[in-house]
Amino acid sequence: MIELEHVSRRFGEQLAVDDVSLSVARGTITVIVGTSGSGKSTTLRMINRLIEPSSGTIRIDGKDTAAVPGEELRRGIGYVIQGNGLFPHWTVARNIATVPTLLGWEAGRTEKRVDELLSLFSMRSEDFAKKFPHQLSGGEQQRVGVARALAAEPGLLLMDEPFGALDPIIRAKAQEDLLAVQRRLGITVVLVTHDMEEAIHLGHKIAVMDGGKLLQYAPPAEILANPAHGFVERLVNGVDRPFRLLSLSTVATIVEPGTADGPPLAETATLRDALSELLWLKRDALPVAGPDGSLIGRVSLAALRAHAGGPA
Amino acid sequence: MSRIIGPIARLAALGLLLALVLKPEWFVPVLKPFTENNAPVIYNQGSLLSLTLYHLGLVAIASLIGTALALVMGVFVTRKAGAEFLPLSRSLVNIGQTFPPVAVLALAVPVVGFGVKPTLIALVLYGLLPIFENTITGLKEVPENVVEAARGMGLDPTQQLFRVELPLALPVILAGIRLSVVINMGTATIGSTVAAKGLGEVIIAGLLTSNTSFILQGGIIVALLAVLIYDGLAILERRVAKRTGRLAEVAG
Numbered sequence: 001m002i003e004l005e006h007v008s009r010r011f012g013e014q015l016a017v018d019d020v021s022l023s024v025a026r027g028t029i030t031v032i033v034g035t036s037g038s039g040k041s042t043t044l045r046m047i048n049r050l051i052e053p054s055s056g057t058i059r060i061d062g063k064d065t066a067a068v069p070g071e072e073l074r075r076g077i078g079y080v081i082q083g084n085g086l087f088p089h090w091t092v093a094r095n096i097a098t099v100p101t102l103l104g105w106e107a108g109r110t111e112k113r114v115d116e117l118l119s120l121f122s123m124r125s126e127d128f129a130k131k132f133p134h135q136l137s138g139g140e141q142q143r144v145g146v147a148r149a150l151a152a153e154p155g156l157l158l159m160d161e162p163f164g165a166l167d168p169i170i171r172a173k174a175q176e177d178l179l180a181v182q183r184r185l186g187i188t189v190v191l192v193t194h195d196m197e198e199a200i201h202l203g204h205k206i207a208v209m210d211g212g213k214l215l216q217y218a219p220p221a222e223i224l225a226n227p228a229h230g231f232v233e234r235l236v237n238g239v240d241r242p243f244r245l246l247s248l249s250t251v252a253t254i255v256e257p258g259t260a261d262g263p264p265l266a267e268t269a270t271l272r273d274a275l276s277e278l279l280w281l282k283r284d285a286l287p288v289a290g291p292d293g294s295l296i297g298r299v300s301l302a303a304l305r306a307h308a309g310g311p312a
Numbered sequence: 313m314s315r316i317i318g319p320i321a322r323l324a325a326l327g328l329l330l331a332l333v334l335k336p337e338w339f340v341p342v343l344k345p346f347t348e349n350n351a352p353v354i355y356n357q358g359s360l361l362s363l364t365l366y367h368l369g370l371v372a373i374a375s376l377i378g379t380a381l382a383l384v385m386g387v388f389v390t391r392k393a394g395a396e397f398l399p400l401s402r403s404l405v406n407i408g409q410t411f412p413p414v415a416v417l418a419l420a421v422p423v424v425g426f427g428v429k430p431t432l433i434a435l436v437l438y439g440l441l442p443i444f445e446n447t448i449t450g451l452k453e454v455p456e457n458v459v460e461a462a463r464g465m466g467l468d469p470t471q472q473l474f475r476v477e478l479p480l481a482l483p484v485i486l487a488g489i490r491l492s493v494v495i496n497m498g499t500a501t502i503g504s505t506v507a508a509k510g511l512g513e514v515i516i517a518g519l520l521t522s523n524t525s526f527i528l529q530g531g532i533i534v535a536l537l538a539v540l541i542y543d544g545l546a547i548l549e550r551r552v553a554k555r556t557g558r559l560a561e562v563a564g
């Protein structure tokens with residue numbers, strides 16, 4: 001649990017972060033989204049005290065972070081930045097071992113942890129451990145960056161535009177990896193992006209910032225359905241809004257009894273995928289298959305339409 | 313082609329150097345035409361080997377002291393606390409470079425006496441600039457997000473400097489050291505005017521007795537030493553750069 005209480009940060013005359021209060025529940029992903037210069041990175045960097053707040057309090061699990069020495073605090077918090085910032089003169093293994101080495105883990109334990117993390121990100125230790133960062137693709141570098149942040153088993157992971165430098169396909173894969181790892185390890189993630197699409201896809205909760213102020217802090221469905229007046233409204237009121245709404249739920253939530261012709265949809269597919277299939281196949285309904293492949297009902301265009309619209 | 317020519321040229325230079333120092337009598341036929349009135353062809357007022365070793369020792373000590381000084385200054389002015397001293401340090405180091413070493417000798421002798429000391433002072437001052445400037449450049453060129461990552465992982469400032477910044481700046485710093493050593497290799501010959509042992513003796517003896525053969529011997533040995541050391545340090549630099557992946561970036 002992370003709590004920011006009336007946190008502000010000045011740079012000279014400029015108020016980069018202006019009286020932000022928010023709390024992040026343990027084991028969830030919170031995405032801070034906003035335009036360039038809105039204070040996202042500054043907010044994130046105050047959590048691990050790379051930047052000290054000018055005023056306000058930040059607590060992690062009830063403990064005031066100002067009471068812990070900066071280096072000690074940061075060794076306990078994972079940190080991933082855009083372009084990953086891997087140490088170019090160290091091998092992949094040594095990069096990942098950065099924090100365990102600082103913490104004085106014994107060699108055997110560190111080595112085991114490095115192997116574990118490489119395999120968590122589907123990289124074979126024999127192939128990758130001894131490579132240098134410049135010998136990796138951008139996607140691989142990014143995964144090593146996340147592995148390095150997770151090395152000392154932190155409960156909290158801070159990510160500043162971690163996927164900013166990746167091409168769309170690798171980026172989508174990296175997002176799925178993050179979701180899977182977060183679910184598996186149950187860690188708390190605070191992620192910064194300027195991409196609303198990414199925020200909606202990844203966040204359990206989204207914090208929208210503009211001009212240093214926190215404008216709205218709510219789950220994605222809420223942000224889409226009831227955006228705060230002004231900036232947030234403009235941010236989400238694009239043509240994509242119905243599709244974004246649909247992408248938040250799975251077929252399982254609107255499956256109805258009955259049958260239909262055509263290839264079955266998985267119940268784990270998003271409503272957006274379901275709509276896409278229905279439109280493509282020119283049908284009004286498609287059957288839905290459960291996890292074991294047996295048919296459990298159908299999904300209809302009418303139900304999708306009811307789900308995609310705003311308030312009447 | 314250069315893969316073959318490089319090592320061969322290197323070996324040839326090394327062979328020539330060793331022969332000149334250890335078996336100077338071999339060169340009598342070549343050097344004879346440069347002497348007059350039956351003057352000695354080969355330098356005969358001391359062993360060339362020991363003079364070469366003194367010369368190397370002098371340059372080594374001056375370079376070590378210079379490197380240490382320039383590194384400490386370069387690191388200091390790139391820290392937050394030292395940033396305001398950058399212009400001052402830069403002017404001082406530049407004066408060291410522009411003030412002629414001969415003048416430094418002339419000023420230093422009355423204070424510290426004749427011999428090695430004034431020579432070391434002149435060499436250290438004269439060799440500071442390239443190391444100092446390259447230390448600053450190397451440290452400034454360390455990618456910002458790498459330093460940010462180091463800080464974010466919980467490295468303290470000392471760990472950041474020694475584990476990340478200096479290793480990454482090393483190739484550039486080494487290039488500065490290389491330049492400084494080569495400059496000092498030539499400059500060290502003037503030490504002989506204030507009685508510091510070195511290859512300058514050979515050249516000065518040649519000048520005093522109008523013996524071109526002596527001048528050639530001293531000059532060629534100094535030049536070969538400079539070329540070989542320059543080359544050796546360049547190889548070391550490439551090795552270091554390769555490890556950091558910088559060379560791969562440069563070479564595409």
Ligand SMILES: Nc1ncnc2c1ncn2[C@@H]1O[C@H](COP(=O)(O)OP(=O)(O)OP(=O)(O)O)[C@@H](O)[C@H]1O
Pocket residue numbers: 011014016034035036037038039040041042043194
């Ligand atoms: N170290 C600093 N010194 C002075 N001003 C700063 C500093 N860091 C940030 N700022 C200013 O504070 C404001 C917020 O910066 P911040 O980096 O938090 O923005 P951001 O939302 O992360 O933007 P981006 O999407 O471009 O990364 C900006 O106007 C920036 O210029």
Ligand SMILES: [Mg+2]
Pocket residue numbers: 040041042160
């Ligand atoms: Mg930012």
